[in-house]
Amino acid sequence: MPTAIVLTPAQAFELLPLASARLEHLKRQQTAADVAGRRENWGVTLWTEIVQALRGDGSERATA
Structure with a gap:
């Protein structure tokens, strides 16, 4: 079962740049890994959902 975290809009606004930077790093x-032919999971899908x-x-949960 997914975990829900409730944030105020101000908290989400503050965390967004950090999460976005993390996502970009993980995408790189x-x-x-993909170019090198290695099968690795860096969690890009999870961090995309977080951002x-x-x-x-x-996301209804993000606005609830």
């Missing part, structure tokens, strides 16, 4: 790591939730992109 995943791309490097979307912080932005409020289609």
Whole structure:
């Protein structure tokens, strides 16, 4: 079962740049692994969902 974390809009706004930076770093790591032919999971999907939730992109939980 997924864990729900409730944040105020101000908290989400403060965390968004940090989460976005983490996502970009993980995307670079995943791309490097893919190019090298290594099967690695850097959690890009999870961090994409986190960033979307912080932005409020289609997530009811993010606005509840």
